[in-house]
Amino acid sequence: MKFTKMHGIGNDYIYVNCLEETIENPSEVSKKISDRHFGIGSDGLVMILPSLTADFTMRMFNSDGSESEMCGNAIRCVGKFVYDNKLTDKTTISIETLAGIKILDMQITDNKVTLVKVDMGEPILSPEKIPVVSSKDIVISQPVQIGSDIYKITCVSMGNPHAVTYVDDVINFPLEEVGPKMETHNIFPRKVNAEFVEIIDRNTLKMRVWERGAGETLACGTGACAVLVASCLNGLCERKAVIKLLGGDLIIEWNENDNHVYMTGPATKVFDGEIII
Numbered sequence: 001m002k003f004t005k006m007h008g009i010g011n012d013y014i015y016v017n018c019l020e021e022t023i024e025n026p027s028e029v030s031k032k033i034s035d036r037h038f039g040i041g042s043d044g045l046v047m048i049l050p051s052l053t054a055d056f057t058m059r060m061f062n063s064d065g066s067e068s069e070m071c072g073n074a075i076r077c078v079g080k081f082v083y084d085n086k087l088t089d090k091t092t093i094s095i096e097t098l099a100g101i102k103i104l105d106m107q108i109t110d111n112k113v114t115l116v117k118v119d120m121g122e123p124i125l126s127p128e129k130i131p132v133v134s135s136k137d138i139v140i141s142q143p144v145q146i147g148s149d150i151y152k153i154t155c156v157s158m159g160n161p162h163a164v165t166y167v168d169d170v171i172n173f174p175l176e177e178v179g180p181k182m183e184t185h186n187i188f189p190r191k192v193n194a195e196f197v198e199i200i201d202r203n204t205l206k207m208r209v210w211e212r213g214a215g216e217t218l219a220c221g222t223g224a225c226a227v228l229v230a231s232c233l234n235g236l237c238e239r240k241a242v243i244k245l246l247g248g249d250l251i252i253e254w255n256e257n258d259n260h261v262y263m264t265g266p267a268t269k270v271f272d273g274e275i276i277i
Ligand SMILES: N[C@@H](CCC[C@H](N)C(=O)O)C(=O)O
Pocket: 011, 062, 067, 068, 069, 070, 071, 072, 073, 074, 160, 161, 193, 211, 212, 213, 214, 217, 219, 220, 221, 222, 223
């Protein structure tokens, strides 16, 4: 199987052109190739497929083999993959995902995509659609008990579920301990991606993420979008802000006019390879 390893600010996936390659069991393949000791090493697998309704389809699998509806860092890399490999000559393309069709605007330097702005669509706030168990119409600062501690979560779906919590010192926060307990808490019927955020100022937020199905990663694009929306809902930031993640920065805007969230960030190729699966 031919593949390309790419990353979006350190959130790395193995990308396969499934217009040419066939993957019989993507869940198993994702687990195998993601292994950082016995595989290629990645946060998961991304398949690029044809679409009847958009220019391409993206399917994304976490390193534990579970499929996610959407991946913000991966979709920017898919844009770079299809443009740089001349599968399209358009700089604005549509990509079908399990969370709907997303539109990408790609910035080109020396015939290669460097920066991608993605229309991530409208954030979903209703608890039953996220999904999260709650008696409220919107989950803002809802207390959740983990061990003897109470965490106040704000929940947003960007097609996939996120729970955002504010902390004083995100770098020293015990993510390895709290992250998996939040991910699998019984109020989340389909588990959750858990973001922990330190407010730097009204235009700058610093976050770490414990991803559903992958553990701590260096960045999460949908997570950064969820953090911006959650922070607006909590009155903590402006509608446009820089989100600082371990692997780099994303610019996220929640547009007042169309209610859509826009994510801008880089996409980077690491290397091409071939593996027997
Ligand atoms: N890293 C991603 C999100 C990947 C999927 C997530 N772990 C889930 O299961 O929903 C991003 O950049 O958005």
